[in-house]
Amino acid sequence: MRADLGTLTLAILPSEAGERQAEERRWITASLDGDRDAFAELVRRYQQRVFRLAGRFFRRPEDVEEVAQETFLTAWRKLHTYAGKAPFEHWLTRVCTRCCYARLRQRPDPEPLQSIDLPVAPGDPTAGVELERLLARLKPADRMVLLLLDGEGWSTAEIAERTGWTRTNVKVRAHRARARLRRLVEEDLER
Amino acid sequence: MNCRRARKLLTGVSGAGSGADPELARHLASCAECERFAERWTEVRDGLKGRLTTLTPDAGFAARVTARLGPPAxxxxxxxxxxxxxxxxxxxxxxxxxxxxxxxxxxxxxxxxxxxxxxxxxxxxxxxx
Structure with a gap:
């Protein structure tokens, strides 16, 4: 009986995934024809994913919302460049990553520390503030690569694919970013 | 092993901790400054992992996006x-x-x-x- 149920589950799951993809393709095709309602369905399906990625880079809710909106507006404008070879989510993640980087570059100084709600570590209540101070002293590209590597846990290949940088470039940036962060930590400890 | 080498190993992309390298572990046991640095570095890396603004989009988000859409490209x-x-x-x-x-x-x-x-x-x- 258990084996039968297992087979049944396996039989249903691919068809559900196929249905989901077919539905997504319909929404994309309709969006390309200018159907805003179909695009709204795409937004609803992926908004949580986009908010999560934007939340990796920005602490203020209004920044996260703004970048998420910018991601979907860019996706709407460039939807015809989506070739359909990779899942739509991958393409959208790439758009979101680039929007986040563009915003980081526009505003090289992160938000004022007093204006954001920082996490409080159980052992050290100042740890969150200290981390923000360190990140504020890094260049946007350094901040980006560290948050993607250590925060999101992406590989250098994934970062390269989603930022449009070469893999070598990502590795060099990661190496330099860590070296800068190391020096900053050392400076803090020497004080 | 000197302090410079120890800190490079600690902060490398491979993220080799002190447990992975016995020589590094010996250095950390004998150098208080590097031990402090290792602790601080672990805090920073944990902070990077946990640095996430968890925000759930409200019900009106999709409507706000579609209100801003221009003509399709x-x-x-x-x-x-x-x-x-x-x-x-x-x-x-x-x-x-x-x-x-x-x-x-x-x-x-x-x-x-x-x-x-x-x-x-x-x-x-x-x-x-």
Whole structure:
């Protein structure tokens, strides 16, 4: 009986995934024809994913919302460049990553520390503030690569694919970013 | 192992902790400053992992996005924009080729027996034909 149920589950799951993809393709095709309602369905399906990625880079809710909106507006404008070879989510993640980087570059100084709600570590209540101070002293590209590597846990290949940088470039940036962060930590400890 | 080497190992992309390298572990056990640095570095890395603003989009988010949508992009306009650099490059190549093919005044002067280019230019021989 258990084996039968297992087979049944396996039989249903691919068809559900196929249905989901077919539905997504319909929404994309309709969006390309200018159907805003179909695009709204795409937004609803992926908004949580986009908010999560934007939340990796920005602490203020209004920044996260703004970048998420910018991601979907860019996706709407460039939807015809989506070739359909990779899942739509991958393409959208790439758009979101680039929007986040563009915003980081526009505003090289992160938000004022007093204006954001920082996490409080159980052992050290100042740890969150200290981390923000360190990140504020890094260049946007350094901040980006560290948050993607250590925060999101992406590989250098994934970062390269989603930022449009070469893999070598990502590795060099990661190496330099860590070296800068190391020096900053050392400076803090020497004080 | 010196402090510099120990800190490079601790902060490398591979993220080799003190447990992975016995030499590093020995250094950390004997160097209080590097031990402090290792603790601080672990805090920073944990902070990077946990640094996430958890925000759930509200029910009106999709409506706010669709309210800001402009007209859908025209693929032909996009393709035309992509062709602008190609068109410019072709124009430059063709322009250069035309310039190179145009005979220089000095070579024209050589072609005339008396070398009187001005007379040849001013003459209306062509028009009389």
């Amino acid at each position: 025209d693929p032909f306009v996009w393709a035309a924009r992509r062709l602008v650099p190609v068109t410019l490059a072709l124009t430059l190549v063709l322009g250069g080729w035309c310039l190179l093919r145009t005979p220089a005044p000095s070579s024209l002067a050589d072609e005339l027996a008396d070398g009187d280019l001005l007379t040849w230019v001013a003459s209306d021989e062509e028009e009389q034909r």
